[in-house]
Amino acid sequence: MALMDICADCAVRDQALCGSLDDRELSALNTLGQRRRVARGESVIWAGDESVICANLLSGVLKLVASTADGREQIVGLLYPADFVGQLYADQADFTITALTDAELCVFPRKAFERVLEDHARMEHLLLQRTLLALNEARGRMLTLARKSAEEKIAGFLLDMASRAGSSGCRATPDGPLTFDLPLNRGQIADVLGLTIETVSRQMTKLRNAGVIGLPGGRAVTIADRTGLAVRAEAG
Amino acid sequence: MALMDICADCAVRDQALCGSLDDRELSALNTLGQRRRVARGESVIWAGDESVICANLLSGVLKLVASTADGREQIVGLLYPADFVGQLYADQADFTITALTDAELCVFPRKAFERVLEDHARMEHLLLQRTLLALNEARGRMLTLARKSAEEKIAGFLLDMASRAGSSGCRATPDGPLTFDLPLNRGQIADVLGLTIETVSRQMTKLRNAGVIGLPGGRAVTIADRTGLAVRAEAG
DNA sequence: CGCATTCTTGATGTACCTCAACACTAGTGG
């Protein structure tokens, strides 16, 4: 049956909220869910619009953007595969959600998903735990945004991205040099860290000149001296 | 019975998470809960310590503080009566929680409270909704911290505090002058907004000189021109 | 009243922003 197929070949079947459901329960969600591809740069949800959909992210990276009336922007969260997308129990969306890379979603009508949640305590419990984690992360980020220097912000960000890239590759050498591609361009990094493009660029070359990282070209970064980076992330 | 008494005279019985329980269910919590008074300045939970307790806040205001290794601090949240206090499903506390005013708590062992939550889907649901609200607020605050000017931060903060003070008093004149006491001193306001004491002070007197607010003395503030304040909160 | 704390105000410094030019990369079509 076609409906079952969309979960059968789901790359995040076990990591996403759906992981809490058995095959029988999953079929209920199946009738609601719909696969959707979005291109890099395309928005999934606009701040201010009615909150009608939510989704599981299957592949790609999304950004969660808050902005002022006069157009200043701040990325308040990044969403990775298996993350839950959207605002439940809210009439309006507070943040704009846009694809940073081509991405694939499993989209649900918001209200219908909330109803499913009501009947599945384990799934709601998982969502609670994720939300608590996200809240802690957001609060940690408040400290970074408000109190850390540009150098500390960049160093911390690169460590974050490295651990994320490293975990998926499951490297044998946790302390050796690691090279990976950033999913964000300089402007987006600036939007994450509350800086400007120029400051991001300058700090990156400063770290390269210090021999702590390498910048082989494109969006690639190599972590040459992880402890050096960690030191700069903590005090500056 | 003495156990029942601690809920019977609870000031936040209906607003707190317990509001989701009927009298019978409440007695179960009763056997776990314990009233505790804390003095202004006293800490309830320390960052890095094992997360062994949680609580409902009955009266007073608490601050949630994140800090760097070298002592820079950021208040990442304020807790008011009926708010839930503590970190569930975590071994360690990530933030220090300290009383800004004398306060009263209804304290529970964390693990025991988690077990109660398991059996009471409605309470867990309430907690989820609160957590989602807190997450949205934290994300909004990220925009403020990273992208707004000192004037915008102060104006927005005063509007926040005014609406909080106004709502409890249930004023008849939403647009007339409103006077209230800030629960925070200048240093704490600075810690909330990611500024310094001096900048907070300067911006306050600037707003007073502009006729937008009055500073009658002590920690009192009067909102003289709410729309003027709102304008300054949005663009500056 | 006297002492400690908090708040205000001033002078100076600096980290980051802004504006501007240039270099690199990648994709397109001749």
Next chain:
DNA sequence: CCACTAGTGTTGAGGTACATCAAGAATGCG
């Protein structure tokens, strides 16, 4: 294969908002 272009990243010069350092002034408590 190489110009052509648009997007992205780098580097420089200069400005500014806020921090820092340093005195006083006001407040509040014993």
